[in-house]
Amino acid sequence: MIKKITCIECPKGCSLAVDIENCKVVSVTGNECPKGEKHAKAEVENPMRILTTAVLAEGLAVKMVPARTDKPIPKSLLMEAMEAVKRIRVERPLGVGEVIAKDLLGTGADLVSTRRVEKTS
Ligand code: SF4
Numbered sequence: 001m002i003k004k005i006t007c008i009e010c011p012k013g014c015s016l017a018v019d020i021e022n023c024k025v026v027s028v029t030g031n032e033c034p035k036g037e038k039h040a041k042a043e044v045e046n047p048m049r050i051l052t053t054a055v056l057a058e059g060l061a062v063k064m065v066p067a068r069t070d071k072p073i074p075k076s077l078l079m080e081a082m083e084a085v086k087r088i089r090v091e092r093p094l095g096v097g098e099v100i101a102k103d104l105l106g107t108g109a110d111l112v113s114t115r116r117v118e119k120t121s
Helices: 034-045 075-086
Strands: 002-006 015-021 024-029 052-057 064-069 099-101 111-113
Touching: 002 034, 015 034, 024 034, 052 075
Parallel strands: none
Antiparallel strands: 002 015, 015 024, 052 064, 064 111, 099 111
16 A cells, blocks of 8 residues: 655655554655655654643643644553543643653653743733
């Protein structure tokens, strides 16, 4: 099966034709450098994504704290990660980039705040 994907490793955005058999990449064409093949393999065989979400706050100036993982996590774990995030409550002021939850689902990625959050005044 040939799958078309766009390489996002650089602004050129090469259009890749990826030949896939049994969920494995057999060959890649359309890439102008080796990064394209690496990108295609990762995207097909082990896709990773940054989780962008919001966490419930209690006793703070906002109801929700915007957050994201500090590194990509397996795409297959995104729904499970969202369920875990729903159970988290932020109860203390935070700065940008402060850790809300360490090692989310054992992925090695921390969930961090993407905005400064103050206490209720
Ligand atoms: S294959 Fe290479 S040149 Fe093409 S978009 Fe990817 S990184 Fe850029």
